[in-house]
Amino acid sequence: MSVPRVFVVDDHAMVRAGVRAELGGAVTVVGEASDVDSAVAGIRATVPDVVLLDVHMPGGGGRTVLETLRAELPDVRWLALSVSDAAEDVIAVIRAGARGYVTKTISGPDLVSAVQRVAEGDVVFSPRLAGFVLDAFAASAPSAAPAEDPATDPGLDLLSAREREVMQLLARGYTYREIGSRLFISVKTVESHASNVLRKLQLSNRNELTRWAATNRLL
Incomplete structure (x- = not known):
């Protein structure tokens, strides 16, 4: 870089x-x-x-x-x-x-x-x-996700419980170090989970992850 x-x-x-x-x-x-x-x-x-x-x-x-x-x-x-x-x-x-x-x-x-x-x-x-x-x-987005179906992306089912925790914290803007501290895991483990989350959800970066999480009402 x-x-x-x-x-x-x-x-x-x-x-x-x-x-x-x-x-x-x-x-x-x-x-x-x-x-x-x-x-x-x-x-x-x-x-x-x-x-x-x-x-x-x-x-x-x-x-x-x-x-x-x-x-x-x-x-x-x-x-x-x-x-x-x-x-x-x-x-x-x-x-x-x-x-x-x-x-x-x-x-x-x-x-x-x-x-x-x-x-x-x-x-x-x-x-x-x-x-x-x-x-x-x-609140201002037009029908970002149907109210009766708050999480429609099938990729969510591919995530483990720990990967879901990491996904939510990533989408909220926490750093790897802060996530590790909150979840009592190493930064290296956080990086591994983050990589798995993006791969399983077929997303490229944290920006896309934040939009995905907001759309699926997972924040």
């Missing part, structure tokens, strides 16, 4: 410095900005792989940056990094086109993992945020 090129947007210099320090050599930080106008100009100039985007900033906030540039720069991926875990903030920025949303309580290693996953096309949520985001989208 190539090193992701990242642009950091936050109105606090201390936060930007901390993010750069936590990301270290795992990414290449190509620029940073503290407000909407400088963010739009900087992202246009650098065209990064991933924008780490604060939600609340002077001049309109992170959502304004995203909505200004999303159509113009379709290959740029957006990951919200915010102190806020309010439902309205999360849902608004995801609807605007962000690929994920993590809070500033995230650890350095998990932030690196989140950036890398978003760069690869995955979706990432802090675990406690994923449920209500998916609920919001399921």
